[in-house]
Amino acid sequence: MTQFAQVLAEVGDFGRFQVQLLVLLSVPNILSAFHVFTQVFVVLEEAHHCSVAWVKNHTWNLSAAQQLALSVPLDAAGSPEPCLMFRPPPDSASLEDILSHRFRETQPCEAGWDYPENKPPSLKNEFDLVCERKPLKETAQAVFMAGLLVGAFAFGSLCDWIGRRAAILVQLLVIAVTSLATAFVPSFELYVALRFAVATAVSGFALCHVTLLTEWVGPSHRTRAVVLTQSAFSVGTMVLAGLAYGIRSWRLLQVAGSAPVCLLFFYYWALPESARWLLAKGRVEEAKQVIQKAASVNRRKLSPALLSQLVPEKTASSGNTLDLLRRPQLRKMTLILLCVWFVDSLGYYGLSLQVGDFGLDIYLTQLIFGAIEVPARYSTIFLTQRYRGWLPPPRPPHSLTSHRARPTAIASLSGVSAPLGLGTEGVRRLATGQGEGPGGGAPHLPGGRPVFSPRSARGGHSAGRGGEVCHSCRIHHLLRVLCRALPHHHPADGPGAGGRLLEDGGHPHAAGAPAG
Template sequence: MLFKTVVQSSGHSEITDINMAEFGEILQNIGEFGLFQKLILVALCGPNFIQNFLLASLVFIQSDPERHCNTDWILQADPNLTTDEQLNLTLPREEDGTFSRCQMFVPVDWDIGDIREYGLNETTGCHNGWVYGNSLYEATIVTDFDLVCDKANLVEVTQAVFLGGAVVGVLIFGPFAESFGRKRATQASAVLGFIFCVTTALCPNVYLYMASQFLVGLGIGGYRVNCIILVTEWIGPSKRSWGACVTLLCAAIGQCVLAGVAYAIRHWRLTQLITAVPLAVLASYIWFIPESARWLLSRGRKEEAKQLIVKAATINKRTVPDSLLEKIVINDAVQKGGIEILFRSSILTRYFFIVVLAWFSVNLAILSLYFNMETFGLSIFLTQLLFGAIEIPANLFAMWLLEVFGRRISSISPLLAGGLASVLLLAVPEGHAIAFTSLAVAARFFLIWAGSVTAVFTQELFPTSVRQSATALGSMSGRLGGLLAPLLNILSIYHWSIPTTVLSSLTLISGALCFLLPETRRKELPESTEEAENNRNVTSTKTESLKQESTKL
């Protein structure tokens, strides 16, 4: 392909034509999906297996466990009191005759005879914590940090804080990757996630817990978006969807395993420490992952890119013709200016807002249902297993149908189907747990499918100079949707149908808007705004001729 380079010399511009070997043509020669790419895919996407384990302390909780105020103060007056006597003397009763969960009688410095004779009447809140009983778990953040009564809403706040960290992580590490490289952004976020995953398990109070969880979210949010981009930029068009889809597939398998781990351990701190082990392994080898050659070329680091290309070819047992390496030049035609490029083009701006809404609505719906699954009526462990198991075929479907029907139809169909399944939840009568859970699982199937397609679609719509930033902002909008999910669930106190109505409406709207997106199946990643706007196909005769030349050599 020919492009024009403007060379500044002696105060005037000289225009020259230079042959450029595009990176897509290079991949055709070194292998679009050889051993080199597979190793990177496993090394970077595999650790997403434990991503949902980070949500264990936020999901596997009982928001309103059986409890009463700790009233051991009265044992100083008579240490031989039975439990029933202690509760009768120190706790007021509700209208239904049960002991109050949030009130106790004010402690007094009387002997036990006076307390029995005169009784206690003045009430107060629980001064010395709570005593919990009949819990599904040995310990949760609710029981460890006493997130009940006037602190009950902090459960939703902790969920929002973690997801808020993920939003900030994408916002920070997306532009960071554009400036300092995909590799460094992936390394920094992986190490950050590991360190604060450990500190989270050791937090003594809810406020330190929230601060630590925010930083975990920051690291994990940055890692996920950058690992997908780094993998994708090394894979050719025929298998490009694997980067995002394998990441989500690993997360789906992790969902299933999480149900078993939480059922067996039932202690959030231990689960958190178990989660840190794979992150420690990741932090140990992340330094050996290669940088994206596409990014190196976009930054003018031609020799480093050449070395990685030769290394990739060697691992794939392919040979790179010297004539092809000599044609690699720096594409100065790629615009500078960062994310502003998106908004200088009306077409790219339209694409951007459509995919941003898709990310947002899908994640809002997925996490709103996920954080609310303890209310479905079935065992939370069974629901977790179903939610994880349904993600596996959803991601496999996405990987297959992306290549069969293309990106556009594969995006529209699951969004509309997921929105419709969510709407039908409103028609399920109260008490029909199996029907409600079945519909919720069906909705999750389509939403996960839609999320996989959106992650792939976003990377293929935008040029290299802003691909990372556009994907990061799209992912950030998804994280923002997740951040608002627990807050949306709070609106159910006004009417139970509000959360479902909002999430299903947004999903249906985003599905309809996807009709305005172009098809990008088996087309080379665009390098400039013009190529992105024209959505050109680089499976050209030149590529074929280069393949023939490589075969002859």
């Protein structure tokens, strides 16, 4: 029997086929930055004051300045109050009474607002997101972030159910339709609803595309491949700065940022399915066709005998999210990871969504933020390789979870697959410890070397593998330590049980910082 790791080595673990796949997946990543941060540029501060109908309806031949002085009070700085107006005088009041400022009682705006600067249409001036409606801006952003959360759970499972390729195509379709429709909404409520739908698809793509990429790339190139595709998101934030600077109308900006997604219709033919996923689903013939195509693009000769021995890969049983809380070690680790990701996301989005509050030009600040992200992402390769000494020494391989203990670990870790960007199957592979070693016991790398060797704990896995992106390497080691800490049971399911979707000990490939 032939495992996919052997076939991938024969096909080429980072040839022209993988480079083409990386480019295909990087393009939507560039476009995703627009959807995540575009709202920052369509709700910029703008001077406004109450729109007063009565002073405009009278034929008193008053200048605009006089109308404003009669209808809107001034603040301490001598500017018109943005949210107050004088109470309208009675119909019997004469012009002399009005000009003498006898009617000085104030009240909130009742007929909308005027925007004297005459700036291009924006969410703020078109839907009046000012005064008591100003919190709606934060509400819209909160709904978008909720969409990211829902998308992680929904599309994380969908990616395992219908396949990586099909899930990505669905996500791109949702992004194209809903983002374009956003440019033509007649109400703010519909805008918020469509933004929620966009967020779910953006979040799902952030998870599924990394899974697809890493299932085609060999372990020695995975880190750099994931960093490169995630750096495309940072490029997108820089492109957004230029796009928002050149197009100030929010509807035109929305069309300009959404239309390129429609040009990706050819992904239906160009995007390959994961051969690993096909094997896990027992679709061996389809997997062979995709593998042969990859070998052809990479200009590698594939042994027919090797391909003919390719067999379906077994998958492990599933569980539910509540399993995360049933074991003390899992509960502890879950809380730690929740804290890490909460702090990381709070800092990243807290700064990125407030680029207008730094006292600099907002477009220049956005450009700087994106430019800083690229070397920051690449630095994670070095940092995760250099600083791993804080991990405790590994236990001997025989203390790893065996088959009877694995279902609980699988069920527990599957619940965090969406936020970690591993995919459910990837987490199952990590939890089960299935590797290249004989009998499906302790995970081994090719050549029979245990994954959890002292060397791997000190500074990396097999030679040339390198670190992972951002938090994912630390999370990977935390989960490895967690699996070793679970009680040991004697195997009962026989050799080879459990799923094996990721090779080389289930090294993860997380999607990196949000999306950025």
